Amino acid sequence: MANSPKKIAVVAFGGNALSPEMQKGSFEEQQANADAASEAILGIACSGYEVILVHGNGPQVGQLLAQNEESAAKIPMLPLDACVAATQGTIGFILTTALRQTCKRLGIDKDTVTVLTNVAVDPADQAFQNPTKPIGGFMSAERAQEMKENKGWKIIEDSGRGYRRVVPSPEPRRIMESKAIRELALAGYIVMACGGGGIPVAKVNDRFTGLEAVIDKDLASSLLAAEVGADLYIVLTGVPQVAINFGKPNMQLLEKITVSEAEKYMSEGHFPPGSMGPKISAALKFISCSAKEVLITTAEKLEAALEGQSGTYIVPDAK
Structure with a gap:
């Protein structure tokens, strides 16, 4: 065989x-x-x-x-x-x-x-003109000004907690x-x-x-x-399953969803940019290139998820 x-x-x-x-x-x-x-x-x-x-x-x-x-x-x-x-x-x-x-x-x-x-x-990626990704620790106003002048860093004031450096986050083109x-x-x-x-x-x-x-x-x-x-x-990630209406009384855990369903939930605001949004976007990009499945879960639930007993699978739309 x-x-x-x-x-x-x-x-x-x-x-x-x-x-x-x-x-x-x-x-x-x-x-x-x-x-x-x-x-x-x-x-x-x-x-x-x-x-x-x-x-x-x-x-x-x-x-x-x-x-x-x-x-x-x-x-x-x-x-x-x-x-x-x-x-x-x-x-x-x-x-x-x-x-x-x-x-x-x-x-x-x-x-x-x-x-x-x-x-x-791409060195012409718009991200280089508009750095938005905060990195490193918080700085005082004096330290922020020093790094801005000496290193050319772009600095933002972060929610009253201090100053942080922000850097570009360009889209990956090739590994x-x-x-x-x-x-x-x-x-x-x-x-x-x-x-x-x-x-x-x-x-x-x-x-x-x-x-x-x-x-x-x-x-x-x-x-x-x-x-x-x-x-x-x-x-x-930090949750065993993807959910819609997360944290609300009508929260619904998702076991399996199609690409179209994921796109619909995304457009309705169920997957915010600061949490599940980037992971769903990455999943959809992979499926569009491969027509294969994506599994989202925690490390603790991974074994059960691989057996179909936990996690959220995102699958291509039926042809």
């Missing part, structure tokens, strides 16, 4: 999964959180998929930027694209350690690899290492890729160079899933 073709699942989860707001964000805390999440990730592999993991890095890159700012008088600051690259490496190391340890404990023959991932963006990522996954590795949305790069004067920007992790993972030909795109 011929071997069944291998299936690929691209899994996206946020940086807050490793560094929740209620924690200090120490290395030890992040390692413990990765240890706890690793069994769920391996559950996907045990369900018959080759796994590509895309993590966020919001808290981690914020920490690194704060460290840069505090030591700026002694050590030159790293540009934002280098900070994204650095956190890809650190988080990849944390996840690799967790997954290898869990594989050993469970007797699973799997290894992991982290791919430092560059993501091409530069997608071919290598796919080949590694099909070779049996659990691959960490596109961390933090990837390092933003663009072709300037006939060479690729890094840009100071942050790419949305959900859009980058959706594009990666399409480019590697994923059979399933999984978005791990």
Whole structure:
């Protein structure tokens, strides 16, 4: 009997999964959180998929930027694209350690690899003219003025809490290492890729160079899933199922919805931009490219969701 073709699942989860707001964000805390999440990730592999993991890095890159700012008088600051690259490496190391340890404990023959991932963006993207993505910590008015004058940062006043830097968030156009990522996954590795949305790069004067920007992790993972030909795109988030009328007495949990239904709920305002909206948008982009399914759930409910007992599946419209 011929071997069944291998299936690929691209899994996206946020940086807050490793560094929740209620924690200090120490290395030890992040390692413990990765240890706890690793069994769920391996559950996907045990369900018959080759796994590509895309993590966020919001808290981690914020920490690194704060460290840069505090030591700026002694050590030159790293540009934002280098900070994204650095956190890809650190988080990849944390996840690799967790997954290898869990594989050993469970007797699973799997290894992991982290791919430092560059993501091409359009240098003419309107996001560069209108930076909106807040990053890093809060600053005093004096510090904000200093960084604006010395570094050319765009600064906003954030809801009376202080001043924050805002950066462009351009749309990802191409995952530069997608071919290598796919080949590694099909070779049996659990691959960490596109961390933090990837390092933003663009072709300037006939060479690729890094840009100071942050790419949305959900859009980058959706594009990666399409480019590697994923059979399933999984978005791990803070709720086990997507809902309409969220938090209201008439809240309704959704088990399976079509693209048309998701678009309808989006237009009705059920998926706000600051929460579920970007995840639904990323899901719809993937389905439009692939005609495959998307699963949205939590890490804790992932095993049940893969068995159809939890989570929300978004599926193509029936032809």
